[in-house]
Amino acid sequence: NAGVTQTPKFQVLKTGQSMTLQCAQDMNHEYMSWYRQDPGMGLRLIHYSVGAGITDQGEVPNGYNVSRSTTEDFPLRLLSAAPSQTSVYFCASRGLMNTEAFFGQGTRLTVV
Amino acid sequence: TQLLEQSPQFLSIQEGENLTVYCNSSSVFSSLQWYRQEPGEGPVLLVTVVTGGEVKKLKRLTFQFGDARKDSSLHITAAQPGDTGLYLCAVVFGAGSYQLTFGKGTKLSVIP
Numbered sequence: 400n401a402g403v404t405q406t407p408k409f410q411v412l413k414t415g416q417s418m419t420l421q422c423a424q425d426m427n428h429e430y431m432s433w434y435r436q437d438p439g440m441g442l443r444l445i446h447y448s449v450g451a452g453i454t455d456q457g458e459v460p461n462g463y464n465v466s467r468s469t470t471e472d473f474p475l476r477l478l479s480a481a482p483s484q485t486s487v488y489f490c491a492s493r494g495l496m497n498t499e500a501f502f503g504q505g506t507r508l509t510v511v
Numbered sequence: 512t513q514l515l516e517q518s519p520q521f522l523s524i525q526e527g528e529n530l531t532v533y534c535n536s537s538s539v540f541s542s543l544q545w546y547r548q549e550p551g552e553g554p555v556l557l558v559t560v561v562t563g564g565e566v567k568k569l570k571r572l573t574f575q576f577g578d579a580r581k582d583s584s585l586h587i588t589a590a591q592p593g594d595t596g597l598y599l600c601a602v603v604f605g606a607g608s609y610q611l612t613f614g615k616g617t618k619l620s621v622i623p
Contacts (some may be wrong), residue, residue, distance in 0.1 A: 403553075419521055430609050432610075432611070439615065440615065441613050441614060441615035441616055442554070442599070442613040443601070443610070444610060444611075445561075447609070447610060457610065458523055458526075489553050489554075491553070491611075495609060497545065498542060498559065498603055498611065499544070499556045499559065500544075500546075500554075500556065500601075500611055501557070502553025502554050503553055504551070504552055505551070505553055506550070510537075
């Protein structure tokens, strides 16, 4: 049972480059979300989705786009990477009637 | 802005000692969760508390939900090096919301 799978695990980007962080879950969860984790800042919500075709902004959405074309996948796109986006990114999923969140292993992104 | 405060931010203790970490807010919650995050991994759910005054035990870990459902504590008895990690509390603020908001966490180091 794979749970939540994130790829890649590590990535280095140059300022201005774009990339997509992939997230897939196999638990048929309606709710998916992206967080970034920075030292001393905890987990901050970037974007979330309550189902296919439905997305909304979290606490720190600027510089990121998301889409949800299927229940399983919720990719996060960085449009033009900036050093301030250096962070560890986590994807999480859960059922709408169950608040337990399942997390991927994270993507460590460095923007130089 | 709703705030979930965790204390202490850092805690370093010797193996065998007891410790308590706290999660506080000025808001009332319908439920509260505790997660543990190990280095290089995503957070993993430890427990969910839903009733004011509730106490739950998970081996050497004891979780308590405040009577007014505004705060919670996690007590670890006879800490072991395997307890080392980041302890996060999380809540869903507001009726009808699905967003899980995390505290900044308590980073625990248990020294052998």
